[in-house]
Amino acid sequence: MHLFLTEPADEPILCDELKRTFVGAETELLAPGLLRTDVQLQSATPPVLAFARQLLPNAEPVNAVSIREWSERLFEAVASRLPESQPWRLHLAAHYGGEGAGGNRVRFIREAFREQLRKRRRQLLRLLEQAETPFHETTSLVQLWLTAPDTGFLSVAPAPTPWQLRRCVWPFVKGELPVASDKAAPSRAFAKLVEAEQRLGLRIAAEETCVDLGACPGSWSYVALNRGARVIAVDRSPLREDLMANPRLTFHQGDAFKFGPEIPVDWLLCDVIAAPERSVELVLEWVRQRRCRRFIVTIKFKGQGDYGKLEPLKHALPPLCKEFFLTRLCANKNEACVAGILPESPPAQPNS
Numbered sequence: 121m122h123l124f125l126t127e128p129a130d131e132p133i134l135c136d137e138l139k140r141t142f143v144g145a146e147t148e149l150l151a152p153g154l155l156r157t158d159v160q161l162q163s164a165t166p167p168v169l170a171f172a173r174q175l176l177p178n179a180e181p182v183n184a185v186s187i188r189e190w191s192e193r194l195f196e197a198v199a200s201r202l203p204e205s206q207p208w209r210l211h212l213a214a215h216y217g218g219e220g221a222g223g224n225r226v227r228f229i230r231e232a233f234r235e236q237l238r239k240r241r242r243q244l245l246r247l248l249e250q251a252e253t254p255f256h257e258t259t260s261l262v263q264l265w266l267t268a269p270d271t272g273f274l275s276v277a278p279a280p281t282p283w284q285l286r287r288c289v290w291p292f293v294k295g296e297l298p299v300a301s302d303k304a305a306p307s308r309a310f311a312k313l314v315e316a317e318q319r320l321g322l323r324i325a326a327e328e329t330c331v332d333l334g335a336c337p338g339s340w341s342y343v344a345l346n347r348g349a350r351v352i353a354v355d356r357s358p359l360r361e362d363l364m365a366n367p368r369l370t371f372h373q374g375d376a377f378k379f380g381p382e383i384p385v386d387w388l389l390c391d392v393i394a395a396p397e398r399s400v401e402l403v404l405e406w407v408r409q410r411r412c413r414r415f416i417v418t419i420k421f422k423g424q425g426d427y428g429k430l431e432p433l434k435h436a437l438p439p440l441c442k443e444f445f446l447t448r449l450c451a452n453k454n455e456a457c458v459a460g461i462l463p464e465s466p467p468a469q470p471n472s
Protein backbone atom coordinates (compact mmCIF):
# COMPACT_ATOMS: atom_id res chain seq x y z
CA MET A 121 0.00 0.00 0.00
CA HIS A 122 0.98 3.62 -0.51
CA LEU A 123 0.21 6.46 1.86
CA PHE A 124 -0.38 10.02 0.77
CA LEU A 125 -0.38 12.98 3.12
CA THR A 126 -2.49 16.07 2.55
CA GLU A 127 -3.70 18.99 4.65
CA PRO A 128 -6.28 17.78 7.20
CA ALA A 129 -9.79 18.55 5.80
CA ASP A 130 -8.45 18.41 2.24
CA GLU A 131 -8.71 14.63 2.02
CA PRO A 132 -11.68 14.82 -0.42
CA ILE A 133 -9.62 17.02 -2.77
CA LEU A 134 -6.76 14.52 -2.78
CA CYS A 135 -9.24 11.61 -3.18
CA ASP A 136 -10.64 13.29 -6.29
CA GLU A 137 -7.18 13.93 -7.64
CA LEU A 138 -6.18 10.30 -7.04
CA LYS A 139 -9.32 9.18 -8.89
CA ARG A 140 -8.46 11.43 -11.83
CA THR A 141 -4.92 10.04 -11.86
CA PHE A 142 -5.64 6.35 -11.26
CA VAL A 143 -8.99 5.32 -12.70
CA GLY A 144 -11.09 3.65 -10.00
CA ALA A 145 -8.55 4.28 -7.21
CA GLU A 146 -9.91 3.19 -3.84
CA THR A 147 -8.78 5.22 -0.84
CA GLU A 148 -9.06 4.79 2.91
CA LEU A 149 -8.49 7.48 5.51
CA LEU A 150 -6.07 6.14 8.14
CA ALA A 151 -5.46 9.27 10.19
CA PRO A 152 -6.18 12.98 9.64
CA GLY A 153 -4.66 13.90 6.29
CA LEU A 154 -3.29 10.39 5.72
CA LEU A 155 -4.83 8.40 2.86
CA ARG A 156 -4.09 4.83 1.92
CA THR A 157 -4.36 3.57 -1.63
CA ASP A 158 -3.24 0.37 -3.34
CA VAL A 159 -2.76 1.70 -6.88
CA GLN A 160 0.20 0.64 -9.03
CA LEU A 161 2.88 3.34 -9.08
CA GLN A 162 4.67 3.21 -12.43
CA SER A 163 8.22 4.55 -12.34
CA ALA A 164 8.07 5.24 -16.11
CA THR A 165 5.07 7.53 -15.65
CA PRO A 166 5.36 8.80 -12.06
CA PRO A 167 2.21 10.50 -10.83
CA VAL A 168 1.94 14.23 -10.32
CA LEU A 169 -0.36 15.00 -7.39
CA ALA A 170 -0.69 18.67 -6.55
CA PHE A 171 -2.57 17.99 -3.33
CA ALA A 172 -0.26 15.34 -1.89
CA ARG A 173 2.21 16.88 0.57
CA GLN A 174 4.19 13.67 0.81
CA LEU A 175 4.10 10.06 -0.34
CA LEU A 176 5.20 6.97 1.58
CA PRO A 177 5.61 4.36 -1.16
CA ASN A 178 5.13 0.69 -0.22
CA ALA A 179 4.34 1.56 3.38
CA GLU A 180 3.67 -1.12 5.95
CA PRO A 181 2.09 -0.86 9.39
CA VAL A 182 4.49 -1.32 12.30
CA ASN A 183 4.05 -1.60 16.05
CA ALA A 184 6.53 -1.22 18.87
CA VAL A 185 6.05 -0.46 22.53
CA SER A 186 9.40 0.99 23.52
CA ILE A 187 12.03 3.30 22.04
CA ARG A 188 14.37 0.33 21.87
CA GLU A 189 11.81 -1.71 19.94
CA TRP A 190 11.17 1.12 17.46
CA SER A 191 14.86 1.45 16.87
CA GLU A 192 15.10 -2.32 16.35
CA ARG A 193 12.31 -2.25 13.73
CA LEU A 194 14.10 0.51 11.86
CA PHE A 195 17.44 -1.23 12.07
CA GLU A 196 16.03 -4.51 10.68
CA ALA A 197 14.45 -2.71 7.73
CA VAL A 198 17.44 -0.54 6.93
CA ALA A 199 20.08 -3.25 7.34
CA SER A 200 18.20 -5.76 5.19
CA ARG A 201 16.83 -3.53 2.44
CA LEU A 202 19.20 -0.65 1.74
CA PRO A 203 22.27 -0.90 -0.48
CA GLU A 204 25.50 -0.74 1.59
CA SER A 205 27.29 1.69 -0.70
CA GLN A 206 24.81 4.46 -1.51
CA PRO A 207 23.55 7.56 0.31
CA TRP A 208 20.23 7.42 2.08
CA ARG A 209 18.02 9.68 4.12
CA LEU A 210 15.75 9.14 7.08
CA HIS A 211 12.48 10.98 7.72
CA LEU A 212 11.18 10.31 11.22
CA ALA A 213 8.00 12.05 12.25
CA ALA A 214 5.03 11.91 14.58
CA HIS A 215 1.58 12.15 13.07
CA TYR A 216 -0.65 12.30 16.11
CA GLY A 217 -1.84 14.75 18.75
CA GLY A 218 -1.35 18.46 18.30
CA GLU A 219 1.66 20.37 17.11
CA GLY A 220 4.83 19.13 18.76
CA ALA A 221 3.20 15.93 20.05
CA GLY A 222 5.47 12.93 19.81
CA GLY A 223 8.51 15.12 19.19
CA ASN A 224 10.48 13.74 22.11
CA ARG A 225 9.63 10.17 21.21
CA VAL A 226 10.81 10.71 17.66
CA ARG A 227 14.06 12.28 18.92
CA PHE A 228 14.76 9.38 21.28
CA ILE A 229 14.03 6.82 18.54
CA ARG A 230 16.46 8.61 16.21
CA GLU A 231 19.18 8.65 18.87
CA ALA A 232 18.70 4.96 19.74
CA PHE A 233 18.69 4.02 16.07
CA ARG A 234 21.87 5.97 15.30
CA GLU A 235 23.52 4.25 18.27
CA GLN A 236 22.59 0.83 16.86
CA LEU A 237 24.00 1.79 13.48
CA ARG A 238 27.18 3.02 15.15
CA LYS A 239 27.63 -0.33 16.85
CA ARG A 240 26.48 -2.65 14.07
CA ARG A 241 26.57 -0.91 10.66
CA ARG A 242 29.01 2.00 10.70
CA GLN A 243 29.14 2.17 6.92
CA LEU A 244 25.37 2.77 6.73
CA LEU A 245 25.66 5.51 9.34
CA ARG A 246 28.36 7.21 7.28
CA LEU A 247 26.09 7.13 4.23
CA LEU A 248 23.14 8.68 6.09
CA GLU A 249 22.61 12.19 4.64
CA GLN A 250 21.04 15.13 6.48
CA ALA A 251 20.36 16.97 3.20
CA GLU A 252 17.09 18.44 1.97
CA THR A 253 18.32 18.83 -1.59
CA PRO A 254 16.56 17.04 -4.48
CA PHE A 255 17.10 13.28 -4.63
CA HIS A 256 19.76 11.79 -6.89
CA GLU A 257 19.23 8.52 -8.70
CA THR A 258 21.38 6.89 -6.02
CA THR A 259 19.50 8.25 -2.97
CA SER A 260 17.34 5.90 -0.89
CA LEU A 261 14.70 7.14 1.53
CA VAL A 262 13.36 5.59 4.73
CA GLN A 263 10.28 7.16 6.29
CA LEU A 264 8.88 6.17 9.66
CA TRP A 265 5.82 8.03 10.86
CA LEU A 266 4.26 7.29 14.21
CA THR A 267 0.45 7.56 14.21
CA ALA A 268 0.42 6.83 17.97
CA PRO A 269 3.23 6.22 20.49
CA ASP A 270 3.15 2.48 19.70
CA THR A 271 1.95 2.29 16.07
CA GLY A 272 3.01 3.77 12.78
CA PHE A 273 3.95 3.22 9.16
CA LEU A 274 7.31 2.43 7.68
CA SER A 275 8.27 3.02 4.06
CA VAL A 276 11.62 1.87 2.71
CA ALA A 277 12.28 3.20 -0.78
CA PRO A 278 15.66 2.01 -2.09
CA ALA A 279 17.28 4.07 -4.88
CA PRO A 280 16.23 4.99 -7.51
CA THR A 281 12.60 5.02 -6.28
CA PRO A 282 12.69 8.44 -4.47
CA TRP A 283 14.21 10.02 -7.58
CA GLN A 284 11.73 8.31 -9.91
CA LEU A 285 8.79 9.41 -7.74
CA ARG A 286 10.26 12.85 -7.00
CA ARG A 287 7.12 14.64 -8.22
CA CYS A 288 5.35 13.45 -5.10
CA VAL A 289 8.10 12.20 -2.74
CA TRP A 290 9.72 15.31 -1.29
CA PRO A 291 13.16 15.54 0.36
CA PHE A 292 11.56 17.38 3.31
CA VAL A 293 10.12 15.55 6.32
CA LYS A 294 6.35 15.23 5.67
CA GLY A 295 6.90 17.38 2.57
CA GLU A 296 6.83 20.47 4.76
CA LEU A 297 9.00 23.57 4.68
CA PRO A 298 8.96 26.39 7.23
CA VAL A 299 7.48 29.59 5.81
CA ALA A 300 10.28 32.15 5.35
CA SER A 301 9.87 35.67 6.64
CA ASP A 302 11.55 38.96 5.73
CA LYS A 303 10.09 42.14 7.17
CA ALA A 304 11.85 44.26 4.53
CA ALA A 305 10.02 42.51 1.66
CA PRO A 306 7.01 44.38 0.25
CA SER A 307 4.63 41.50 1.10
CA ARG A 308 4.43 37.97 2.42
CA ALA A 309 4.26 36.68 -1.19
CA PHE A 310 8.06 36.71 -0.88
CA ALA A 311 7.87 33.37 1.01
CA LYS A 312 6.21 31.62 -1.94
CA LEU A 313 9.10 32.31 -4.28
CA VAL A 314 11.69 31.25 -1.69
CA GLU A 315 9.82 27.99 -1.04
CA ALA A 316 9.36 27.27 -4.75
CA GLU A 317 13.12 27.70 -5.28
CA GLN A 318 13.84 25.28 -2.42
CA ARG A 319 11.48 22.71 -3.90
CA LEU A 320 13.04 23.10 -7.32
CA GLY A 321 16.54 22.88 -5.84
CA LEU A 322 17.62 25.96 -7.80
CA ARG A 323 17.81 29.67 -6.93
CA ILE A 324 17.71 32.77 -9.08
CA ALA A 325 21.35 33.85 -9.49
CA ALA A 326 23.29 37.07 -10.16
CA GLU A 327 23.29 38.29 -13.75
CA GLU A 328 20.25 36.20 -14.68
CA THR A 329 17.21 37.86 -16.25
CA CYS A 330 13.74 37.34 -14.82
CA VAL A 331 10.36 38.38 -16.17
CA ASP A 332 8.04 38.96 -13.21
CA LEU A 333 4.39 38.96 -14.33
CA GLY A 334 1.86 40.42 -11.88
CA ALA A 335 4.82 41.86 -9.97
CA CYS A 336 3.21 44.52 -7.74
CA PRO A 337 3.90 45.30 -4.87
CA GLY A 338 7.20 43.61 -5.67
CA SER A 339 8.26 40.80 -3.31
CA TRP A 340 9.29 38.45 -6.07
CA SER A 341 11.21 41.18 -7.87
CA TYR A 342 12.76 42.09 -4.50
CA VAL A 343 14.10 38.52 -4.10
CA ALA A 344 15.48 38.46 -7.64
CA LEU A 345 17.09 41.92 -7.32
CA ASN A 346 18.65 40.98 -3.98
CA ARG A 347 20.28 38.02 -5.69
CA GLY A 348 21.82 40.33 -8.28
CA ALA A 349 19.46 39.41 -11.13
CA ARG A 350 17.90 41.80 -13.68
CA VAL A 351 14.12 42.03 -13.61
CA ILE A 352 11.52 42.96 -16.21
CA ALA A 353 8.45 43.55 -14.04
CA VAL A 354 4.97 43.65 -15.60
CA ASP A 355 1.84 44.81 -13.80
CA ARG A 356 -1.00 47.25 -14.11
CA SER A 357 0.32 49.04 -11.01
CA PRO A 358 3.87 50.14 -10.19
CA LEU A 359 6.00 48.33 -7.62
CA ARG A 360 7.28 49.77 -4.34
CA GLU A 361 9.24 52.96 -4.93
CA ASP A 362 12.71 51.67 -4.02
CA LEU A 363 12.29 48.73 -6.41
CA MET A 364 11.10 51.01 -9.23
CA ALA A 365 14.28 53.06 -8.69
CA ASN A 366 16.56 50.02 -8.93
CA PRO A 367 18.66 50.27 -12.13
CA ARG A 368 18.39 46.51 -12.65
CA LEU A 369 14.56 46.69 -12.84
CA THR A 370 12.59 47.64 -15.95
CA PHE A 371 8.88 48.21 -15.45
CA HIS A 372 6.23 47.56 -18.10
CA GLN A 373 2.80 48.85 -17.22
CA GLY A 374 0.17 46.65 -18.89
CA ASP A 375 -1.38 43.26 -19.33
CA ALA A 376 0.80 40.34 -18.23
CA PHE A 377 -0.97 38.03 -20.67
CA LYS A 378 0.08 40.17 -23.64
CA PHE A 379 3.73 40.48 -22.66
CA GLY A 380 6.42 38.53 -24.52
CA PRO A 381 10.19 39.02 -24.03
CA GLU A 382 12.31 40.08 -27.03
CA ILE A 383 14.73 37.21 -26.37
CA PRO A 384 14.35 34.16 -24.11
CA VAL A 385 14.95 34.90 -20.43
CA ASP A 386 16.37 32.82 -17.60
CA TRP A 387 13.27 32.86 -15.43
CA LEU A 388 9.54 33.35 -15.86
CA LEU A 389 8.07 34.36 -12.51
CA CYS A 390 4.30 34.76 -12.53
CA ASP A 391 1.99 35.46 -9.61
CA VAL A 392 -0.86 37.13 -11.51
CA ILE A 393 -4.35 36.92 -10.02
CA ALA A 394 -6.31 35.33 -12.85
CA ALA A 395 -8.66 32.45 -13.63
CA PRO A 396 -6.75 29.15 -13.33
CA GLU A 397 -7.14 28.26 -17.01
CA ARG A 398 -5.51 31.54 -18.06
CA SER A 399 -2.44 30.95 -15.88
CA VAL A 400 -2.27 27.32 -17.06
CA GLU A 401 -2.39 28.47 -20.68
CA LEU A 402 0.24 31.13 -20.03
CA VAL A 403 2.80 28.72 -18.58
CA LEU A 404 2.21 26.19 -21.36
CA GLU A 405 2.69 28.88 -24.01
CA TRP A 406 5.92 30.18 -22.44
CA VAL A 407 7.36 26.67 -22.08
CA ARG A 408 6.33 25.43 -25.54
CA GLN A 409 7.83 28.52 -27.14
CA ARG A 410 10.91 28.26 -24.90
CA ARG A 411 10.63 31.88 -23.86
CA CYS A 412 12.30 30.99 -20.52
CA ARG A 413 14.78 28.42 -19.17
CA ARG A 414 13.06 28.06 -15.80
CA PHE A 415 9.67 29.05 -14.46
CA ILE A 416 7.75 29.50 -11.22
CA VAL A 417 4.05 30.24 -11.67
CA THR A 418 1.17 30.27 -9.20
CA ILE A 419 -2.33 29.15 -10.14
CA LYS A 420 -5.11 30.70 -8.06
CA PHE A 421 -8.48 29.15 -7.29
CA LYS A 422 -11.67 30.92 -6.39
CA GLY A 423 -13.55 27.94 -5.03
CA GLN A 424 -13.11 24.22 -4.65
CA GLY A 425 -13.97 22.13 -7.69
CA ASP A 426 -11.67 23.95 -10.10
CA TYR A 427 -8.74 21.70 -9.40
CA GLY A 428 -9.24 19.51 -12.50
CA LYS A 429 -8.03 22.56 -14.43
CA LEU A 430 -4.48 21.64 -13.36
CA GLU A 431 -4.59 18.37 -15.31
CA PRO A 432 -3.25 19.80 -18.63
CA LEU A 433 -0.06 20.84 -16.81
CA LYS A 434 0.53 17.29 -15.58
CA HIS A 435 0.32 15.85 -19.07
CA ALA A 436 2.03 18.56 -21.13
CA LEU A 437 4.93 19.68 -18.95
CA PRO A 438 6.85 16.53 -17.89
CA PRO A 439 8.00 15.70 -21.46
CA LEU A 440 9.05 19.33 -22.02
CA CYS A 441 10.93 19.80 -18.72
CA LYS A 442 14.08 18.37 -17.19
CA GLU A 443 12.65 19.01 -13.73
CA PHE A 444 9.09 19.88 -12.88
CA PHE A 445 6.75 20.08 -9.91
CA LEU A 446 3.16 21.00 -9.31
CA THR A 447 2.17 21.37 -5.69
CA ARG A 448 0.54 23.47 -3.07
CA LEU A 449 3.14 25.47 -1.20
CA CYS A 450 3.24 25.64 2.59
CA ALA A 451 3.49 29.42 2.16
CA ASN A 452 0.07 29.61 0.47
CA LYS A 453 -2.40 26.81 0.77
CA ASN A 454 -5.09 28.43 -1.41
CA GLU A 455 -3.21 28.15 -4.65
CA ALA A 456 -1.05 25.74 -6.60
CA CYS A 457 2.46 26.40 -7.77
CA VAL A 458 4.01 24.95 -10.90
CA ALA A 459 7.74 25.20 -11.48
CA GLY A 460 10.26 23.66 -13.80
CA ILE A 461 13.59 23.64 -15.57
CA LEU A 462 13.71 23.21 -19.34
CA PRO A 463 16.41 21.07 -20.97
CA GLU A 464 19.22 22.94 -22.76
CA SER A 465 17.87 21.87 -26.15
CA PRO A 466 14.25 21.10 -27.01
CA PRO A 467 13.20 17.45 -26.73
CA ALA A 468 13.20 15.58 -30.06
CA GLN A 469 9.84 15.47 -31.83
CA PRO A 470 8.50 11.94 -32.27
CA ASN A 471 8.39 10.88 -35.97
CA SER A 472 4.93 11.24 -37.36
Ligand SMILES: C[S@@+](CC[C@H](N)C(=O)[O-])C[C@H]1O[C@@H](n2cnc3c(N)ncnc32)[C@H](O)[C@@H]1O
Pocket residue numbers: 306307309310333334335336337338339340341354355356357374375376377391392393394
Ligand atom coordinates in the same frame (compact mmCIF):
# COMPACT_ATOMS: atom_id res chain seq x y z
C1 LIG B 1 -0.70 38.44 -5.81
S1 LIG B 1 -0.26 39.94 -6.57
C2 LIG B 1 1.41 39.68 -6.95
C3 LIG B 1 2.31 39.78 -5.79
C4 LIG B 1 3.74 39.80 -6.21
N1 LIG B 1 4.19 38.52 -6.70
C5 LIG B 1 4.64 40.18 -5.07
O1 LIG B 1 5.46 39.35 -4.66
O2 LIG B 1 4.55 41.29 -4.57
C6 LIG B 1 -1.03 39.83 -8.11
C7 LIG B 1 -0.76 40.98 -9.04
O3 LIG B 1 -1.27 40.62 -10.32
C8 LIG B 1 -1.62 41.82 -10.98
N2 LIG B 1 -2.45 41.50 -12.13
C9 LIG B 1 -3.64 40.86 -12.17
N3 LIG B 1 -4.04 40.72 -13.46
C10 LIG B 1 -3.06 41.25 -14.22
C11 LIG B 1 -2.88 41.39 -15.62
N4 LIG B 1 -3.76 40.90 -16.50
N5 LIG B 1 -1.76 41.98 -16.06
C12 LIG B 1 -0.83 42.49 -15.20
N6 LIG B 1 -0.95 42.37 -13.87
C13 LIG B 1 -2.06 41.76 -13.39
C14 LIG B 1 -2.31 42.63 -9.90
O4 LIG B 1 -2.25 44.00 -10.23
C15 LIG B 1 -1.47 42.27 -8.67
O5 LIG B 1 -0.50 43.26 -8.45
